[in-house]
Amino acid sequence: MSNGYSSSSAAPKNADVMEGGHDNVMPTQEYVRKIIEDVSEDDHFTRGPWLSAVVYLDAEGVMESVCLGDMKKYCKIGKLERVVGVVMTCTPNSLGDMTITIKDPSGTMGGLIHYKVFQQEEGYARSINIGVVLILRNVFVFTPKSSNHYLNITLRNIVKVFDKDTEF
Template identity: 35%
Template sequence: MNRTGTEQPKSTQEFARDVADATYERDFNSNAWKWAQMFIEHHGLVKDEKFENVNSLQEAKSAEVLPLVVCILKECKPNGLGDMQLTLKDPTATMKASLHKKALEDPEIAENIAVGSVIILNLVHPFTPFRQNHYLNITHRSIVKVFPAEVSPPTIDLVKETPKPVIRLPMWAEKELNVDDILRKFVRPSDQPSTSNQADNQ
């Protein structure tokens, strides 16, 4: 059948956008991603128990540490030294990462590390070997959970059966003062009430 006069082939930009939309839907509507979301919200691993409050890979470009970040694995390559080079992705960015060999010695982690798996990381440190290149340094301790790519759809009952993980806090959060203490540091000495006796000034 011949094309009608109103039909136009898609432009390269439109085609690329369609591919990007399809990829986004596949990555962030997968069972593994849904598992991570329900797991985090059920166990209250982030503020207000809302998945939207996890850290993003975009933050890694300026932060010293990411308290909790969730990524899908897009590429996994052994580096020949026992470690593995990963390509991670979240809704904000795509980033390279180095996975330490000690993490791969853990059977539960090693058997689930594959393209399409979703990984939850705690206190993971970014590093920048070159000015424009940002990497994540993933150790065994920084891995909270890995959901395999072929995992079955999550249900509330299945998520409830999972144990709550131990989440480490960054040092600044452990030492965080209350609001009154913080505000007190900004009061000028001349504005603070005097503790000396009035008679001492006479």
């Protein structure tokens, strides 16, 4: 029984990724090549963790994720439905939380990962560090000033973590 994956790569053989709506469907491999060309000045988006996240979202039927650079468009009732980004900085604080900076191709945003994320048996104590890609859902956004936004990340928000050493 075929699972849709070739033995030589992690990408589905017949997966399609929509770009710009239902009328523009392109194969995943072509979409990945386009991403690599579009963001070639920042290699975080050409590495295995990011590309694996793109393929994962495609397999889940997700065609769009939030762009951190356009909060007004995506933030609804103080929440972001989906965030995909590379962890650029992470610093534990004295309360057990972790302050992070997360980046996507459109921009960066600060965030705080709640200490319980690291304490649970299924927690992420060893896996969340610089270079990992996080897929988050239903994340509350704290906005102390109109131009400053911060993600409030809890265990419920984390969908998937792609290790910084993930091969594509």
